[in-house]
Amino acid sequence: MKPLEHTITEEQHRVRIDKVLADLNKDMSRSQVQTWITQQLVLVNGEVVKANYKCQLGDHIEWSIPKAEPLQLAPEAIELDIIYEDSDLLVVNKPKGMVVHPSAGHQHGTLVHALLYHCEDLSGINGIERPGIVHRIDKDTSGLLVVAKNDQAHQHLSKQLANKDIKRKYHAMVHGNIPHEKGLIDAPIGRDPKDRQRMAVVENGKPAVTHFQVIEQFSDYTLIECQLETGRTHQIRVHMKYIEYPLVGDPKYGPRKTIDVNGQALHAKEIAFTHPTTKEWMHFEVDLPDYFQELIDYIRKMY
Template sequence: MTEQFIMTEEHKGQRIDKVLGALQDQWSRNQVQSFIDDGHLLVNGGTVKKTYKLKAEDVITVTPPEPEPLEILAEDLQLEIVYEDADVLVVNKPKGMVVHPAPGHTTGTLVNGLMHQVTDLSGINGVMRPGIVHRIDKDTSGLLMVAKNDVAHESLVQQLVDKTVTRRYTALVHGHIPHDKGTVDAPIGRDKKDRQKMGVVDTGKLAVTHFQVLKRYGIDYTLVQCRLETGRTHQIRVHMNYINYPLVGDPKYGPKKTMNIGGQALHAGVLGFVHPRTNEYMEFEAPMPAEFTALLEEVKSNYED
């Protein structure tokens, strides 16, 4: 639907993307810039540059493109939505579920479930990843924030970039960690010997994980809480393995002799962020899933001090 705006003296000299982003709160500055690039925004009937400075009485006409139809099957996966409003939602992803479709894997994902349960999702990441701001691994359970419009999406992504999002995970690792807390500050990148894995490499990106011991089980296992400062692929799994305390059940980074529990014992239990519209800090917590609790009971019965 075409919208028209007439500029006044107060808008004179300001950048067009900044002003329109303020006038229409469903559009981000990046969206306005894309409208300009793609010819969906005209000033006085003509095209302008993204850096255009407004003049009084400029007439801006915007005809946003029709949203690209999502070619993803909506599935009733009975997702546990912990919180939802007009801008964001928080979902508790079960272990074993992939976050978004990929070639050859287009059903049964979190996105398929969201398509069934949620009316609006942001489109910044395209048709295969609507609303997805960040991911957790298939076999990691726990909380994810999802954006319902592009403005919310950009706000949440910026918070991730600024390292202001609270993300705390519970993990069961092999070995007895003698100190109560610590920090792993080691760059993560693609493993040079195995391209299917990540690893600590000199050419990797900054990665920081803080951990605190919650419980020790003899000399064999330790329950820890990990807080992410950055969010690299497989970060906790790589960092804990790097300091010789690999996650229990991890088929990629764990020892050969580990428990066969269908993937790493890792749960994203706490998620906190500033709401994109209200600017209020919100924090959510999801209890450990039943299989993780059962695992701890088994370990406790066999290994507790």
């Protein structure tokens, strides 16, 4: 396929290349364009550039749109707790222990495998291994996710996510007794320079903001509600560790001595967004899962 071409205009001068290409390819998301740039499918004046390259007047842009690969994942008949569904999207209550999409070491039993069995169509924007996935929650975090059935819905929801218009609230049980009713953590998150398998608050990280409010206090633990402004990897887990109130059960960021609940005590309890087609404000909330309620009952009794 012959590459597409464009010459940068005065209006596009000093605009990032990923934004220019997203504007020129209306049916593609900016994240998809960034993938093309990473794959060296975009050239500026014959040279490979990074996504943050600021275009100059007269720059000659060439780019190739890769062919969509046929989906190779096999649907799996896994039961789903679907809270809402229409022709554009689903809201799913993911159980603790389920991985959202396939990755190294998780080639079966993921939410994506279950969705492929349940749905005839899912958006393809995030590629073969992440159809329909607008945002993720960790394997051992339970709770609500919105899934897109088509690219238009996906783009609309992704834009809301980027603009901080999707509201997400989580409940978490943390170590320690937080002495105040609420707080705000504004600390950038990036790869931990000492351990590439972990995230950490680092000076050159991406902006990350978490609001939290105390629900119930115990002598050695606190039940809190967290609301995310941003959606960085492991954000709540990293931020609560940073202020020295790590999550109960967290094997990666928690203390060695913790209550074993097979992973962090974190539940995505609420999600709200504007419907991509009807423009209606949609709000969904689910109860705490059994393991979490049993943990609260145990701590109330013991602490």
